[in-house]
Amino acid sequence: xxxxxxxxxxxxTPTKIHRRVYTDAAIFDLEMQRIWGKAWIFIGHxxxxxxxxDYTTLTIGRAPIVMVRDKQHEIHVLHNRCGHKGAKLVDKPxxxxxxxxxxxxxxxxxxxxxxxxxxxxxGYEDTGFDKDDPQYSMQKLARYESHRGFVFAxxxxxxxxxxxxxxxxxxxxxxxxxxxxxxEVEVAGGVLRxxxxxxxxxxxxxxxxxxxxxxxxxxxxxxxxxxxxxLPEDSPHRDEAEIIPPFGASxxxxxxxxxxxxxxxxxxxxxxxxIHSNYSVDPDYEAVMLEAYGAERTRExxxxxxxxxLYYPSLTIKSAIQNIxxxxxxxxxRCVVETWSFRLKGAPDSMLQRTILYSRLINSNGSMVGPxxxxxxxxxxxxxxxxxxxxxxxxxxxxxxxxxxxxxxxKGTSDLDMRSQYxxxxxxxxxxxx
Amino acid sequence: xxxxxxxxxxxxxxxxxxxxxxxPDLDGWIELYTEDGTYWMPAIEDQVDAINHISLFYDDRVxxxxxxxxxxxxxxxxxxxxxxCSHIISNVQVTDSTNDGLTVTSNFQCVVYxxxxxxxxxxxxxxxxxxxxxxxxxxxxxxxxxxxxxVLGSIIIYI
Numbered sequence: 133x134x135x136x137x138x139x140x141x142x143x144x145t146p147t148k149i150h151r152r153v154y155t156d157a158a159i160f161d162l163e164m165q166r167i168w169g170k171a172w173i174f175i176g177h178x179x180x181x182x183x184x185x186d187y188t189t190l191t192i193g194r195a196p197i198v199m200v201r202d203k204q205h206e207i208h209v210l211h212n213r214c215g216h217k218g219a220k221l222v223d224k225p226x227x228x229x230x231x232x233x234x235x236x237x238x239x240x241x242x243x244x245x246x247x248x249x250x251x252x253x254x255g256y257e258d259t260g261f262d263k264d265d266p267q268y269s270m271q272k273l274a275r276y277e278s279h280r281g282f283v284f285a286x287x288x289x290x291x292x293x294x295x296x297x298x299x300x301x302x303x304x305x306x307x308x309x310x311x312x313x314x315x316e317v318e319v320a321g322g323v324l325r326x327x328x329x330x331x332x333x334x335x336x337x338x339x340x341x342x343x344x345x346x347x348x349x350x351x352x353x354x355x356x357x358x359x360x361x362x363l364p365e366d367s368p369h370r371d372e373a374e375i376i377p378p379f380g381a382s383x384x385x386x387x388x389x390x391x392x393x394x395x396x397x398x399x400x401x402x403x404x405x406x407i408h409s410n411y412s413v414d415p416d417y418e419a420v421m422l423e424a425y426g427a428e429r430t431r432e433x434x435x436x437x438x439x440x441x442l443y444y445p446s447l448t449i450k451s452a453i454q455n456i457x458x459x460x461x462x463x464x465x466r467c468v469v470e471t472w473s474f475r476l477k478g479a480p481d482s483m484l485q486r487t488i489l490y491s492r493l494i495n496s497n498g499s500m501v502g503p504x505x506x507x508x509x510x511x512x513x514x515x516x517x518x519x520x521x522x523x524x525x526x527x528x529x530x531x532x533x534x535x536x537x538x539x540x541x542x543k544g545t546s547d548l549d550m551r552s553q554y555x556x557x558x559x560x561x562x563x564x565x566x
Numbered sequence: 567x568x569x570x571x572x573x574x575x576x577x578x579x580x581x582x583x584x585x586x587x588x589x590p591d592l593d594g595w596i597e598l599y600t601e602d603g604t605y606w607m608p609a610i611e612d613q614v615d616a617i618n619h620i621s622l623f624y625d626d627r628v629x630x631x632x633x634x635x636x637x638x639x640x641x642x643x644x645x646x647x648x649x650x651c652s653h654i655i656s657n658v659q660v661t662d663s664t665n666d667g668l669t670v671t672s673n674f675q676c677v678v679y680x681x682x683x684x685x686x687x688x689x690x691x692x693x694x695x696x697x698x699x700x701x702x703x704x705x706x707x708x709x710x711x712x713x714x715x716x717v718l719g720s721i722i723i724y725i
Contacts, residue, residue: 151651267572277609317651321618321619321620322610322619322620322677323609323620324607324609324622325618325715325716325717325718326717326718326719326720327717327718327719328721331650346641347641350639350641351636351639351640351641351642351643351645352636352639352642354631354635354636354641355633355634355635355636355639356632358635359628359631359632359635370628370634372628372629376632468717471620473620481618482620485617485618488617488618488619490622491620491623492620492622492623492624496620496621496622497622497718497719497720497721498607498622498623498624498721500632500633500642502638502644502720503644503722504643504644505643506644506720507643507646508643510681511643
C-alpha cells in the first residue's frame, strides 16, 4: 500500500494511533527514510573504539554503518559500503583495521573513508573515472557529534545540533556520566542481542508505560517474594531482592514518579523517585563520590533518579543502573534490542557488578522480565492484524499535560510518553513542527 | 576420582538431568543440584567471568527457586504456552577428577518447542559433578551455546 502525507496525517491523532502504524510495511519503509534517515541516531560510545583503527558496525534503518577512529584519534561515522560496487567493507560487530579494504576487488580506503587505492588503474584511463571524486570514497554521514562520549549521527544535513536536539533530556545522559567520580563512563561487560517479534515502536512505548509492570511482571515479583519469605531473617543481602520486587509497585507509586517529555520525542519517568530509588549504596562508592564532588553535589547526583529515558528513536538509558538499550528495526514486525552496560570510571567494581546483574535479571533473553514484556508486544503485533477496530488508544490523562516551556510533565501513569513520541513521529514523517 | 566410576553411569546421570528439562520438571531438576550449585550460560565464547561480564543465565539456588516458582505462575504471560524439549547428548568425556568429584564435558543439541515454533540450541555442556556414594550431584553446569554471542530470542527454559 502506498502512503501520501495526507494518509499519514490521518494515522495519528492526539489520543489514538491507527493499527497500520504498526502493521503496514509501507509505513515502515517511510519510517526508515524519514525518522531513521533524519533523526540523531545513537552510534556507540567512544570507549568502544579507543585506538586508531578500532571500529564498530551497526545499521541505521537498513543502512550499514561503521564508527571508526582515525590516526589523528578523530572518530568518524561512515557508510559501510565500498565506493565501487557497494560491498560492505567490514562485516564483524567490531574489530581493528589499518585501513579498509574491499573483499571483492581490493579497493582500499583510509580510516576517514577517503579512497586510497584502486588495483590496475590503467583500465580507467580516459574513461571519465576520477579516483579523487568524493563519490567513490566511503561516504561520511551528514552529521556526527559526541556528547560526553556518546556518539550520535544524523543523515540530515539540516538537523539541529546534537545538544539542541537532546534538550532537557540530556540531563539524564549527564547524570549517567556524573555518577562516575571522574565524570566519565566506558562500555564494559559485553552485550546482549535480543530479537523481538514486534514493531520497533512497541518496545519504545513500553519504556515509560507504568501501567504494565504490576500486571506483566507480577509472576516474577510473586515468585521472588514467595521465595524470599522462606529464607531465614539473617540471610545474606541479595541485590536481587532490591531489583525484582519494585516491578510490582502499586499504581499510586508509579503515578507519583511522574513522566517528563521533551521536544523530538524524548521522555523519562521518575526524577525525584523511581523503582531504582531504594537501592542500597555501596559505602566505598559513596566515599569516592564524596571525595570527588562534596556532599551537596553527590546528593544532587544520586537523588536524580530516573527509570527509563528515551532518546527517540534509537537509544534508551537507565542512568541509575548504568545500562542502555538500543533498538534496531529489521522489518515492520521485527526488531533487535541490544543491552550494553557501563563502568563508572573511578568507582568500585561492585557498581559494574550490579549493572551486570541488573542487565541479566531484567534484560537478558533468559530473564524472567524481558520475555514477559516481549509476549505482550508479540500479541499486540498479532492482535493488530484484526480490522475489527482500527485504533490503538492513548487517552490516559489527556488534556492535563503541564507545559513548562521546554518540557511537559504529567503523572507517571499518564500516556504523556506516547503523546511525546507521536509528536516526534508526525514531525519526522510529515514535517509537523515539533 | 576412583577408576571404578563407569562412563555409562555418568552418561545415565546426564540423560536423567536432560529428561527433567525435556518434560520440563524444574522441581525434580533442582534436586540434582547441590545447595551451592550454579547454572551458567555465558554470552561469549570462552567467557571466564560471570560477575563482571553479562551472561544469558547465571543462577544459584536462590534464582533457581525463583525461576521454578515463576515457571508455573498462572500470570506469567511468557509461560502461557506449552514448552516441550528434546535433548540429545553425546561425546561425553571426563576431563578432570578429584577426590570427591569430576568434570564432564559433552556436546548437546536441544530442540525447544514453544509458542508454535521449534528452536534448535546446540553447543557444549561442562558439568562439575560431586560424587556422593554411587550418586552424583551437580555443583556447576556450564552451557556454551555455539551462537551465544548471536542474536537470540527469548530463552524460556534452562537448556
